[in-house]
Amino acid sequence: MIVVENRLFVAEEYADQFVERFRNSMGEVESQPGFVKFELLTPARPDTDSYVAQTYWESMADFEAWxxxxxxxxxxxxxxxxxxxxxxxxxxxxxxAFERTGE
Structure with missing residues (x-):
């Protein structure tokens, strides 16, 4: 499995608009072969403007096909x-490389 991480640096005044754009623009990624999941990570601290869009894929070939x-x-x-x-x-x-999950 691979994780594709797109780190984006968003101006504070655009934060809400940025999140909504992602919420509404994912297209049909969920139906793509090999797609596992998508996460949009938002800053948890006020001293950063870094957002991370993560997609999980079964393989690099699946991501590249998308x-x-x-x-x-x-x-x-x-x-x-x-x-x-x-x-x-x-x-x-x-x-x-490996994964652990909670019970």
């Missing part, structure tokens, strides 16, 4: 205003 779909292009078509962001986003991909 990025080549019309649904992906539609989900990313309506670009937000440039001033919504305080810095460039950072995309990282990690493979899950």
């Amino acid at each position: 990025t080549d779909t019309d649904a992906f292009r539609e989900a990313h078509a309506d670009r937000p205003p440039r001033e919504m962001f305080t810095d460039k986003n950072q995309l990282e991909v990690h493979e899950v």
Whole structure:
């Protein structure tokens, strides 16, 4: 399994709008082969403007196939205003080495 993390730096005055944009623009990712789950992480402390959009996929091939779909292009078509962001986003991909869960 892989985790794709898109770290985005959002200006405080756009925080609510940013979250709503994600809530309403995920397209049809849930129906894509290999999709496991999506999480949008918001800052828990006031000293950061870092948000993290995480998608979990069964494989890198599944994620790459999603990025080549019309649904992906539609989900990313309506670009937000440039001033919504305080810095460039950072995309990282990690493979899950192991997992532990609570009871």
